[in-house]
Amino acid sequence: MGFRFRKSFKIAPGVRVNLNAKSTSVRIGSKGLGYTISSTGRKRVTASIPGTGISYTETIPAKRMAPEVRAAPQESPSKAKKNNFLPVFLVLLAAVIGIGVASNED
Numbered sequence: 380m381g382f383r384f385r386k387s388f389k390i391a392p393g394v395r396v397n398l399n400a401k402s403t404s405v406r407i408g409s410k411g412l413g414y415t416i417s418s419t420g421r422k423r424v425t426a427s428i429p430g431t432g433i434s435y436t437e438t439i440p441a442k443r444m445a446p447e448v449r450a451a452p453q454e455s456p457s458k459a460k461k462n463n464f465l466p467v468f469l470v471l472l473a474a475v476i477g478i479g480v481a482s483n484e485d
Contacts, residue, residue: 384400395406404417415423427434
């Protein structure tokens with residue numbers, strides 16, 4: 380059994396600071412769409428539909444070495460870069476559900 384330390388502070392609407400034993404992070408955005416920057420250098424973009432458990436997270440790893448030192452990855456011409464439309468789809472779906480719920484409340 381271990382001991383964990385976690386604390387979260389709301390600074391402003393849509394801005395939250397999260398503290399734990401090893402790092403600190405700042406989250407910018409609402410429940411459905413957010414951007415998180417960690418003290419370890421990791422960046423994360425999250426799109427979700429609140430209340431459903433459906434979410435998509437894309438993590439950008441921390442850059443530990445200078446760009447000049449790191450070798451650039453070699454991409455073969457046969458591998459085309461895929462467009463990932465899942466985050467856009469989730470945001471649009473959340474907006475449509477939110478508009479539907481708001482119109483039903485009136």
